[in-house]
Amino acid sequence: FTNPDSTLLTKAGHHKLCHYIALTDAFPLPIDKEEVSWKCLVKGAHRNEEMINKLEALEANSTLKSRVIDYVWGAGSQLRGELIYKARVAVPSAYSLPGSVTEEELRKALNWLIQRMQLTHPDINAKVCWPVLYSFAQLTSLKACTCSEDKPWQHPIFPHLIKTQWWGRKGEAKKLGNKEDSNPFINTPITLMALVATAVRPFLVGLNIF
Known part of the structure; x- marks a missing residue:
């Protein structure tokens, strides 16, 4: 996405989908991909006139809209991947295997x-x-x-992974x-x-x- 507005919008939508996965629906169905991703884009553009204008332009460009939605939807896989990586490090000692x-x-x-x-x-x-x-x-x-x-x-694995993923120095929960x-x-x-x-x-x- 070469347009700066598009980049800001996709990042905002990606961020909102991370919140959606963590707080609302951990495993949204693929059939809901477009609806959920678009709602996250709308939330990400909230009160930002440039992003709102870009959203309106996206609706008229189905190819670019599809690419943006794919990017935003990928937030779910990214979040789950980060947790799996942290689990790999923590599990052996946490379960005293x-x-x-x-x-x-x-x-x-x-x-x-x-x-x-x-x-x-x-x-x-x-x-x-x-x-x-x-x-x-x-x-x-x-x-x-x-x-x-x-x-x-x-x-103990639950508070450990929740703290490292969301309550660390740069964690989303910490920021709130x-x-x-x-x-x-x-x-x-x-x-x-x-x-x-x-x-x-x-x-x-x-x-x-x-």
């Missing part, structure tokens, strides 16, 4: 975390012990997979201050929780061997 276990033990622990959605709970003990043979006797196996099931969505009436990030909407959970889960799946 032991480094000395066998491949089979790690597989069992990860299956337990993923399939039963225990990854959202705190106080996880993902240690798995399997039957050991001592001469003629086989001891009963111990499966020490436990967590605080009465505290869903309270695993500490007042609830002006900062919708303060009460941690469920969309943020969903984004974090779906960033953590694929990394755990990636560690597994199905």
Whole structure:
């Protein structure tokens, strides 16, 4: 987009879509791409006469409008990609995944975390012990997979990733201050929780061997 007004407008729309993904709908359907992206462009152009004029010009240029919408829509993939990258760094220590276990033990622990959605709970003990043979006797196996099931969505990975993504020095939530009436990030909407959970889960799946 060579026109400066177009660049400013697309950046504003991109920014508004990041907010929309984080605060309203973490996973908008592709069928809603044009409607959602255009609404974000309109919000981004709010009270800016040059951007509003550019919006009106875009409506008459279907090719450029399509390119702008594609760019704005890409904000969702970018945001989710940033979270997945941060999750890759944080997950091993956050879930205390032991480094000395066998491949089979790690597989069992990860299956337990993923399939039963225990990854959202705190106080996880993902240690798995399997039957050991001592001469003629086989001891009963111990499966020490436990967590605080009465505290869903309270695993430390959630505040950690939310803080690093939105409350860091340049984070969007940080810029909006500490007042609830002006900062919708303060009460941690469920969309943020969903984004974090779906960033953590694929990394755990990636560690597994199905």
